[in-house]
Amino acid sequence: RLRWSLRSPGCRRQLSLLEMPAKLTITPAVMQVSAKGGTTKHRLKCVGDQRVVFKVKLKAKYYKFYKVWPVMGFIQPGATREITFTRKPGRIGKDYLVIQYIIAPSGYDPREPFVKGAQIGKLIFKIEAVEGDPMHIEETTYRGDVITDAGQDWKRAVNRDEDERIEREIAAQYDQLRADVDQGNLDIGAETPTGRSQESEGAVSGVIP
Template sequence: MPSRLIIVPARMQVSESGGTTKHRLICVGDKRLAFKVKLKQKYFKYYTVSPVIGFIQPGTTRELVFTRKAGKITHDYLVIQYIVAPPGYDPRQPFIKGSKIGKLKLKISVVEGKPKALPETAANGKFVSEEGQEWSKTVVSV
């Protein structure tokens, strides 16, 4: 069975004076996934994300923390990409050639004053599988 990621909440609202929000990544399916949070270069000075890369096991949840520094009112977005992660794969490396790449988009609203409480919504990524991956990890025995 393929796997996918869900992010809850699917939107982020933060004050122009800056702030932090927490979001949950949920892995649905039976495959371990590797994820990477992608930022456009113009966002580097405003946002920090923890963790930026990682694994998420089937049926589990990982917390992502997004922090935005003070700045002008804008409507931004961040992208979380993910693939099925075979044994031995290091998420710091580029995604495996031939991988089906899933994508989640986190919409961000920067507002004047205190952010409103938003309804807790979810964004569903597409299902991905290891089909087509060109992966060969050499196992060294000691």
């Protein structure tokens, strides 16, 4: 009969394999929009057992073309969140866009850089700018990288109420920004309050629509 010692390498490996993973998926993963401008809506889903925090990353060459809502946020295990991309008039072409995400530890605020040492998942999807009216494309789903919280250098744990407060605050902040845009109190090309992110070389956080 096999017996495992908690100090044995085999047992440590077994325990490491029990780390709760998660990943994001995006549906639809490919959409068309008119080169004259338009909007696409996508569904992000957290597949796994842990809460995930995501940030939209736009390469500099896409920054002037796209406005994103929301730029960042939390997604609970099994939950789905809608994300909107508004493309300004511009050239015809295929744009490959990126969403990065990590397991969200207790107390983490996404307005801060990603947690040091965190595994960063990447989800890439495509928006095609076409001449004339966009075609309806059969809905597909892309799956991002599977990640765990292994390696995270994080010690700022808080209680559940504080985590929920941070989530509400982030959501309310973007609701207010969107209201300001709708009322004409903010330029639609304005950056988010977090400014440009330095977490990924050559990439910046998206902007609100």
